[in-house]
Amino acid sequence: MGPLPRTVELFYDVLSPYSWLGFEILCRYKNLWNIHLQLRPSLIAGIMKDSGNKPPALLSRKAQYLMGDIKLLREHMQVPLQFPKDFFSVILEKGSLSAMRFLTAVNTENPEMLEKVSRELWMRVWNRDEDITDPQSLLAAAEKAGMSTQQARGLLEKISTPQVKNKLRETTEAACKYGAFGLPVTVAHLDGHTHMLFGSDRMELLAHLLGEKWMGPVPPAVNAKL
């Protein structure tokens, strides 16, 4: 028996494109590295408020850069990111509160489905420019991920319960306690220490900390290795 897997937490919000990149990279590596990946749905708006940070896209030159950066990373990292047409309305006005509550409910009731439902929500907002605020949108994502209508409806009913609301608040606060001022945030637990890494561009550093091999954002498939 080898050494115990190290816990790696990923705090993310489906509103954040860089969260999607970090999410896909860690999902690809979770079976290649000796880690236990904990997916932690959080609310980016809460983190911004608590830290006093502002979304980068509010500065016009950063917004401009972001669009080019996402385009290059999309291809390099093989994640099908596509800017929503009305970026500001989607990100700043509509937000992700119900989507992240929905994922919180998935995490509590059907944690084995969390990865797939998260990905389907990103596919909606950051690939097909579809809504993620209406109940119908959440149901559609859950069904696309492989849930039954009944199962999805059951989760939807839970998103306004105090349990789910509190759980999302607690997870967001946990990210803040680790020092988050945006998302994604990766927290590596190593030998009694925690290392908080911000952004999707610290994964090679994460590999270094874990003593694992970095093979780029698209590592050879687990299958190919066997």
Place this chain on the structure above:
Amino acid sequence: MGPLPRTVELFYDVLSPYSWLGFEILCRYKNLWNIHLQLRPSLIAGIMKDSGNKPPALLSRKAQYLMGDIKLLREHMQVPLQFPKDFFSVILEKGSLSAMRFLTAVNTENPEMLEKVSRELWMRVWNRDEDITDPQSLLAAAEKAGMSTQQARGLLEKISTPQVKNKLRETTEAACKYGAFGLPVTVAHLDGHTHMLFGSDRMELLAHLLGEKWMGPVPPAVNAKL
């Protein structure tokens, strides 16, 4: 004869620790990849002003993160970064105007010395916590880089000429035209297109764009390859 080397410009300021990381990585790769590296000393204060951006360390949670990040990257990237004791005075009050004018003069008169003198200035401010604003500091860095006292003094006399002042302003404006809102900025010229990459964490993406191999921040030495 192989294909012509692609031009890669690196805009940097010795006040910026992430510029140092980008600088060392590109200096390591410049003979491993088929590139022509152009080092372009710029003024970060000018870029911040022009873009309306604020130094990240002004947000306390970002400042906190920066310190941990630099510490981890120092080891991972093997660049001896060390936070100056009075960070705010060094970065926000003292600044780098004379240092970057000095490097501009080096670039004009003795371009073959630019890499070494830049590194010695970083060693002063971001390793030994020494001044980089007094003429004596600039002379000391130049001499440590291998210049004669006479040569260094000749360059120092040039830093208040309109030629040098204008040249630094022009380089800073060029970075802004590429869309800079901070430093380092790497600009890759490929097949008639330019790609602007911000930060020290886009070097693997740069390799991808160039069709070159990324071997981590510390590639096997050129010598070891031969």
